[in-house]
Amino acid sequence: MAFDSAGFEQADGGRYIPISEHGLIGDLRTAALVAANGTIDWYCCPRFDAPSVFASILDADAGGSWELAAEVPTRTRQFYFPDTNVLITRFFAADGVAEIQDFMPVVDDSREADRHRLIRRVVCVRGTLPFRARIAPRFGYGAEAHTTHVEGHTAVFRSPSLTLALTATAPLEADTGGLDVWSRFKLLEGESHVFALDRIGDGLPPRSCPRAEAQEQAEATVRFWRRWLAGSRYHGRWREMVNRSALLLKLLTYAPTGAIVAAPTTSLPEQIGGERNWDYRYVWVRDAAFCVYAMLRLGFTSEAEAFMAFLSERGIMRGTGQSGPLQIMYGIDGRTDLPEYELAHLEGHLGSAPVRVGNAATGQLQLDIYGALIDSVYLYDKWGQPISSDRWDEVGAVVDWLCEHWDQPDEGVWETRGGRRNFVYSRLMCWVALERAIRMANRRGLPADLTRWRESRDAIYRQIMARGWSAERGAFVQGLDGHVLDASLLMMPMAKFVSPTDPKWLSTLDALTTDLVSDSLVYRYDPTASPDGLHGPEGTFSICSFWYVEALARAGRLEEARLAFEKMLTYANHLGLFAEEIGPTGEQLGNFPQAFTHLSLISAAFNLDRALG
Incomplete structure (x- = not known):
């Protein structure tokens, strides 16, 4: 499939730092994006899903930011300790x-x-450099007024919903408008200043x-992250990239509940100037369940346990x-x-409106989430701790419901807004839910209506094979018939529905390669052939590109898999981080x-390593 570059132009790029030119810091409760030029242009406080304090990544003028940079021409490099x-x-x-x-101490x-x-700790390591800081918060997504009071080395920013205090070892002064705070200072070699x-x-x-x-807090923060990462069992070829991914997943964990957010941002566009802008600061059952799999693979059972507690303590599996x-x-x-609502006063990243808060997709029916969740429970029961009797009762009730409701159209894994359809992937994951529940019941001798569960599982399998396979395309397809x-x-094949070397699957893999793959990058589908209710093109989906690597590896096409994987890694940013999609020019x-x-x-990485031996 060839790239369509229409709609991806980077107009007005001088006011906006590219999405990829950022790193992320956080304290397991919230997070901040730090641009490669030293500007914090996204920060919500006190939680991931709280209104923003700095949001110039979504509106360069009205969003607010914390600039901190040298006052002379420089080139910059960014890396993680x-x-x-x-x-x-x-x-x-x-x-x-x-x-x-830049860091946020992780405390109890x-x-x-x-x-x-x-x-923010500024240190001069050689020679001398002048620095300038401008702290310009804009509370409530830039819609809330605030006052600023500066006294000595402390500034207090007060809004109706939140009060922040800035302390510094450098001098502070309010600007003429009385809203922002500035600091100018010069550092000689070995000198430093601190902003907090x-x-x-x-009561704080x-x-x-x-x-x-x-x-001291920097050293304690380094110790925390290194001590946590030392629990990883991965020692393969791509250790640096896997470790960075693990650290990122941990950073997206909300410690008070064990929830895992899909991303720390909202409304960064899938197409510059387009409408595909969504709020991802929530817990997608699918994403979090797959995170549990990744964490368990690496040996981080406590994160999996925390998410299971999130499910139980909040009655997630007992919904009605x-x-x-x-x-x-x-x-x-x-x-x-x-x-879901729109923030009309924000122009959006590079003019990509609307900026959205909340997510209307919460009311959609997406049957695949049942497979993702039950599979994560199965893996936790197998690799973590045996699930409790109460949790098994919840699993049984969910699976019983699924036996009655699997055979219906839904919005599907891609959350289309063009109406419900009979998606094959939804059926596949319903099969996964039933198959994994049956495995748990058999392995542990747990009570279950196994006859009914098996009948439903087998009915799904037969339906996919009969109506999810297109003889004309020589492939399994998006929707039934x-x-x-x-x-x-x-x-x-990853779900173990088909053998990775089954002739039907190998034919499907070839068809996907021809239609949806562009130099290792994979499109979700062709929206012109399958309208999704939204306007404009989108980039390639990085999760699909990594699934493609794994499918190739499981099919025994190791050279292709390794090359595709290495190519994908070149699309990471300078810190090894990925967004959701990759555009036509990378x-x-x-x-x-x-x-x-x-x-x-x-x-x-885990499965390709294992296949390569």
Whole structure:
């Protein structure tokens, strides 16, 4: 499939930093994007899904930002302190070299965790460099007014819903408008300044951050991430990329509940200037369930256990909604109501409107989520801890419901807004739910209506083989009795529905390669052949590209798989991070960084390593 570059032009690029030119820091409660030029242009406080404080990535003028950079011409390089989520941005100038160390200390569940401290430590390592900082918060997605009070080395930004305190070792001054705070300073070799932004109020007073304390907190943050990563069992060929993906998935975990967000951002466009802009700061059952698989593969059972607790403690599997016991997504606190609305006052990244908050897809019926969830429970029961009797009762109730409801149209894995259809992938994952539940019941002798479960499982299998296979295309197809190809079907051998060397599957793989693959990059489907209710083109989907690698490897086409994998890694940004999609000239598109992409990278690396021996 050839690239269509229409609609991907990067107009007005001078005001916006490309999506890929960012790193992410966080404290397991919220996160901030730090651009390669030192600007924080996305930060929500106090949670991932809270209104933004800095959002200039979505509106360069009205969104707010925290600029921090050398005041002379420089070139910059950005990297993570090895095996951590401590981000370093280096500035190289004619007269010196300096760096900003950005991090958020990860603390326990004490009151200090509510501070959500964000530390920026500026250090001159060679020569001398002048620096300039501008702290310009715009509360409530840029819609909430605030006041600013500066006294000495402290500035307090107060809005109706949130109060932040900035403390610094450098001098601070308010601008003439009284809303923003500036700081100018010059550092000689070996000198440093520290800025710390805290949430205050509700019993949390302002607290300074002296240089020594910043150094101690930096070292403690490094120790935390390295100690966590040491639990990984992966020691294969692509250790650096897998470790970065694991650190990213952990960073997207909301520690108070064990929830895992799909991405820390909203409305970063899948097409520049287009309408495919969505809020991903929630828990997709599918994404989080696949994350559990990736974490268990790497040996991180506590994260899987935390997500299982999230499911149980919030009654997720005991729902009684119109679309069944499960919603497709939940808030990070387990809430079910995620109303979608548009922020008309924000222009969107590079003019890509609308900017959305909330997600209307929560009301969709997506039957594939049942397979993803039951498979994650099965894997946790196998590789983590045996599930409890109460949890098994929940699984049984879900599977019983599925026996009655699998044979109906839904919106599908890609959350199309063009009406319900009989998607083959949805049927496939219903089969997975039943098959894994049967395995659990048999292995542990758990009570179940196995006769009914087997009948439903086998009926799904026969339906897919009879109506999901197109003799004309020589391939399994997107919808029953259809002819359009869909990259989601790359999951068929991974789900163990078909053998990876089954002639029908190999024919499907060849057809997908011809129609949907462009130099290792994979499109989800052809929207002109299968309208999805939205306008405009989209990029290739990175999760599908990693699924393609795994499908090739399982089919024994190891040289092709390895080359495709290595090519995919070249599309990562300078820090090893991926957004959801890749555009026609290699640009990152969609919300960033994206959990789904990174968990599929982990799975592809793990299985390709094993196949290569």
